[in-house]
Amino acid sequence: MKPSPLDYVRATSVDHAIELLASDNDARLLAGGQSLMPVLNLRLGAPELVVDIGRIDELRSLEFADGDVPATRGVLRIGAAMTQTEVATHPDVNGRWPMLVAAIAQIGHPQIRNRGTVCGSLAHNDPQAELPAVAVALGATMIARSVRGERSLSADDMFHGAFTTALEADEMITAVEFPEPSPEQGWSFREFSRQPGDFATAGVAAVVRRNAGSIESRLVVFGLGGGPTRATLIEEALLNAAGPDLESSVIEQWAATLDPVDDAHTSARSKIRHAQRLLVEAVAEAWERM
Ligand SMILES: Cc1cc2nc3c(=O)[nH]c(=O)nc-3n(C[C@H](O)[C@H](O)[C@H](O)COP(=O)(O)OP(=O)(O)OC[C@H]3O[C@@H](n4cnc5c(N)ncnc54)[C@H](O)[C@@H]3O)c2cc1C
Known part of the structure; x- marks a missing residue:
């Protein structure tokens, strides 16, 4: 399919782009087009004006x-x-x-x-x-x-x-x-996708660091349906931990807070299992790098 009729303007500066955005309630920015073009071509969106910001030098x-x-x-x-x-x-x-x-x-x-x-x-x-x-x-x-x-x-x-x-x-x-990550900070990024290049079925971005005798962490889960979500229950469990091993009851308690939906390829239950495994692996890897 092709997009609905629309006006296209290549903005020449940031000021130009934001003026165009303000001038039309139904304007959308175009950067790399890798998400917007499919949206337009499938007519999942039909803005009146597309403002291209991809060639603004600044x-x-x-x-x-x-x-x-x-x-x-x-x-x-x-x-x-x-x-x-x-x-x-x-x-x-x-x-x-x-x-x-x-x-x-x-x-x-x-x-x-x-x-x-x-x-x-x-x-x-x-x-x-x-x-x-x-x-x-x-x-x-x-x-x-x-x-x-x-x-x-x-x-x-x-x-x-x-x-x-x-x-x-x-x-x-x-x-x-x-x-910039601090030198004493450990990190891990893990995801599962059905084949290379596919969007993630589930993924985890983890950062851990020692601070005044306790372990501070930011453990972020994605792919389960909402936006990126911090695993705060696990972050709290790590605060006074002596090592990366997490108690299974805490992991199960955290998993019960997740609410993914089934899709054409993966059941909600499977997504939760992937997220649990990736989280455990990510915490262990980040800890090792700390
Ligand atoms: C086959 C395929 C596979 C892909 N796989 C993945 C994947 O595995 N993981 C992944 O994360 N992404 C994936 N993508 C999406 C890709 O990463 C996109 O590049 C990205 O999501 C959007 O960046 P873009 O510059 O292309 O934005 P665009 O498509 O140009 O814009 C996307 C949206 O963001 C808005 N926008 C863009 N720039 C700005 C800005 N500066 N300020 C405000 N709004 C803005 C636009 O108005 C639009 O609504 C895939 C895309 C395709 C086509």
């Missing part, structure tokens, strides 16, 4: 802001026109944000990653997408602009249910900032 940036005092970690700032491949193949990203690189490697196929943007994936918030979960695990911040001004959105506040975020209809993400 959004094609990858910046490393190093902390200005020794104890402060650096920040990776990814502009909204940077593709997933451009981010993952940058040598400094590879060395300092390994979870981001590991997660991008799991997204679809190279052709998808060569076009799809990091910020587009965050804005889209597909429940099976890797990057919203990584953003929550690493404590990322989204920078959103509209004609009303600019604001920062923490990943904890950004992602609501499936395909739903805290962004207003007239806002665009101009960049996302990932704080």
